[in-house]
Amino acid sequence: MNSNAKEEILAAGRRMAQAHGYGGLNFRDLALDVGIKHASIYYHFPTKADLGAAVARRYWEDTAAALDAISADISDPLDCLRLYPDTFRQALKNSNRICLCSFMAAEYDDLPEQVRAEIKTFADVNVAWLSRMLAAGGAVEDKAVDQRARAIFAAIAGAQLIARSRADIAVYDTLIEGYRAAGLLPR
């Protein structure tokens, strides 16, 4: 267990931050979840800022891997784009959680600089992947690709946020369908 502790802290920290944010991430509940004493967490992460940054970094690393897996498995970039909303849907399915970085975006004022840097990278990773799919799919003019990628990312983050506030995943599905109907997302 001891060699796994760091990984378990990261996993539990991610779950906690996706439900309660950086402010709601606390060493005592985290320790309870992992099954160690709260002081022990400081052995692995010297400060809360370090923990938050590590959790956010692991989060975008996992997201980048998941997106790459999609585009490696599926040859049609438009099919990849059609699957993209599902990556955000999974957080809602997991006890009405949201994207860690959306939550932390709201908490921007209270975030240590190192944490801010990681959530910026999360957005960059998503926009870069969307841009690649859009460019390869050819459904959008070249000069509009970046703008459209950013619009999709922001709109989907918003849909997830609003769906959470109703604790109803059907709200998310309806919003995504609305984006498709409006032409923001490919059919």
Add this chain to the structure above:
Amino acid sequence: MNSNAKEEILAAGRRMAQAHGYGGLNFRDLALDVGIKHASIYYHFPTKADLGAAVARRYWEDTAAALDAISADISDPLDCLRLYPDTFRQALKNSNRICLCSFMAAEYDDLPEQVRAEIKTFADVNVAWLSRMLAAGGAVEDKAVDQRARAIFAAIAGAQLIARSRADIAVYDTLIEGYRAAGLLPR
């Protein structure tokens, strides 16, 4: 001053909640801002839940009034829709704050039921106004009006959230322009 205290608490509470959320709304800083002792706030609002609900209620009441003023002043519903993103832009302009209800949507898990009810009403107020404008504008099929109204509301909330995470209002403007280019918002 004492008869104004309640109003000043509401105003300061709104500012604080738009920057730090319900979790970051705290009686000590609030009291410092208003100029009374922190325990005094409990005379006006028995619990934090009461304060949060009152702040959120006042927030949607103010928003409803502002939206009604727009649609009363401007006869063309499409012009009203063109102005809608500006209501969310103002929060960002005000020290990179966001919509109180977006922040609280993220905090859903930790919200008292009475606060949840108020942020639900905020969304309802916005969607109802957008639906009226869309229906009157005739730019969207009747049966798609509600879906489009919800999509616009969620997408704009998302744009505001992402712009905050960059502390850059130009990001918001670009995202809104992206929504227009994609056909989600009227040109």
Add this chain to the structure above:
DNA sequence: ACCTGAACACCGTTCAAGT
């Protein structure tokens, strides 16, 4: 190397008591 008990300082929250 990895973990723990105990303590500290700070701050949000509460409530009985003041005027």
Add this chain to the structure above:
DNA sequence: ACCTGAACACCGTTCAAGT
């Protein structure tokens, strides 16, 4: 009616001590 002092509870952090 309106406000306050003082206590309580919690949390991030530290550190000497355990295995």
